[in-house]
Amino acid sequence: MLNGEKLIQRPLRWGMIGGGRTGQVGYKHRTGALRDNTAYQLVCGAFDLDAERGRDFGQNLGVPSERLYDDYKALIAAEAQREDGVEVLSIATPNFTHFEITKACLEAGIHVICEKPLFFTVAECEEVAKLAQEKGLIVGVTYGFTGHPLVHQMAAMVKKGLLGEIRIVDMQYSHGFNAGDDTDAGEAVKWRTNPLTAGPTFVLGDIGTHLYYLSEVVMPELKIEKLLCDRKAFIPSRAPLEDHATVLMHYNNGARGRLWVSSVNAGNMGSQRYRFVGSKASIEWSDAHPDQLIYEVQGEPNQVLHHGMPYLEEESLAVDRMGALHTEGLGDSWANIYLWIAQAIDAKQRGDEAFLATHHYPGIEAGTEGVRWLENCVRSADAGAAWVDFE
Template identity: 55%
Template sequence: MINGEKNVKNPIRWAMVGGGRGSQIGYIHRSASLRDHNFQLVAGAFDIDPERGKDFGVNLHVDPERCYPDYKTMFAEEAKRVDGIQAVSIATPNGTHYEICKAALNAGLHVICEKPLCFTTEGAKELETLAKKMNRVVGVTYGYSGHQAVEQARQMIANGELGEIRIVNMQFAHGFHSEAVEEKNASTKWRVDPKMAGPSYVLGDLGTHPLYLSEVMLPHMKIKRLMCTRQSFVKSRAPLEDNAYTIMEYDNGAIGTVWSSCVNAGSMHGQKIRVIGSKASIDWWDEQPNQLRYEVQGKPVQILERGMDYLYPEALKDDRIGGGHPEGLFEAWSNLYTRFAQAMEAADRGEAFDRWYPGIEAGVAGVRWVENCVRSADNGAVWIEYQ
């Protein structure tokens, strides 16, 4: 049970790059980090417009002198302070992640970064090497993985309750971009610009989320080869896709699918994962995150509820309130931010951290998957060996 008592000896002095006024993702970063007293927001380069960023930071109770015009200035000035920042979250458009993350690591800072880390596996591996060299934590905000039902699924699979895993069906398919909303929405416009979004739209923006859920639930399974087809139904988005299907073969003989889409008209969110074994199946939908559907062949369906004593201890560890009370995305992010803080403190002590969290390896894996999907799709939706 999490009740707000100490998870780390002292709150980590923390800053943000991006996430300023009007940023949905910036608000959830701040809410998640500050909830359990694991971090203290002391500085920021919140906006590409320095004055607007400073005004925003002051309204967050940040010292005006520590509201910086850009991340380079912030890293340099904070390094001069005895009480300088120890960690930074990056909540900027995709095309800037690599350079900011690299600069933060070189400045000796821990990093929490929006995905993708960068646009190429080569670049992601470079960041991984640098993070290990500097002994710094890089957390990647696959926020949905912080839901407790995901941990319950992981434990059930590990304990053989599903039997041999045969099929993994994944999707993140909403409908909010079924028209060219980017024409009037700046926060969507950059997502369909290859210069800022990279080599994909929905594969990287959406598909990597359920893919990471599968990696948490099924850490023993590795992709052997895949085939991907992608479409731009809103033609102005080409060459970036707004819909894609990926089929994967795993090294244990199982098969997986990922439907990534923003043109699933009428769907609110549409992120689901279903894992099918030889004995039973589990099904999780992020619009009903407190429930895990458990289906044993020949028996009635069971709905496993968050917070109940029949769950595995690992799935109860992050409870904030008893079963029956709904927990949501903010709690899931807070669970991950707690782990990020604990991992950072452990790294500073030169110790290992013994719980999983979406770290630099998860960031590399997401970039790698997108790169392979694009390679398959752009070569005529062919099967390719996973590289």
């Protein structure tokens, strides 16, 4: 069980690019990073395109005024001159800026934690992966839902063979907050539905990549061989990007998968659901009830497994924070993600490659595979929802 004790020698000097007062994800990053004051210390930031608003916001967070910057370029240049300069920066900006800012950070010797989808293309991911390797730096990706303890319970059960051979994978992430048109939409919606700023997808990249990465965590041995993607913009102004999509997948063991994402599921307040069906049993988990895992063994009564209980696998108990009596939430999941990335950065700084070889965290490889999945989805959809070999 995690209880906030230090797992690295000292907190990392951490800053943020983006994630200011009007952003949708900045607080999630700060909640994750600062949940354990033994992992990160917020020392600087360029929080907003509006520099004055960003400085005011940073001061209200308690960041020293001399370490609040107009933009990321000024931040990197100034922090590089300090003996106590920033060590890791979180990038919580629109998609089209990720590649440029990540490269600038790495070239300055700064580790990166970046929002997803990581970049627009696999080629960009591979370029950054090469640069990070040359510089000896870590790139983490905030797939923030996979820090939930019961996600790792599912992974352990699959690994132990408790489900038998996986046959069916069924995943959903939907909400209704974009069911209306974008006439009065805020900037956070507008950039997500513009190909120039969002990239080649809307909901597939914004929420679908969470589903895809979580499935990789639960069943890492299964690989997609081919997929079919059908996507649609129910609000015409969002085309060619989609606000609804269905993806069918064939896996290398013969399993079949279905994934659907939507931001026009009118009336739905937002939910993820995962069901993994094997030859012996099935498991089902939803972030709406993150403390419960449904376990159904063929021919036996259904079971509801609860987080934090001693009958769970060690992989789940090791990342539990609240204990069985109290419900774990999204903040706890993000805190685990940030802690795992901090441990990776600490190991990289110490040259502990043996630790990194077995340490789990969402890194550049996870970000790359998410972009690869998106490229294949777009290729299929653009071909008229055709089956395509996964490349």
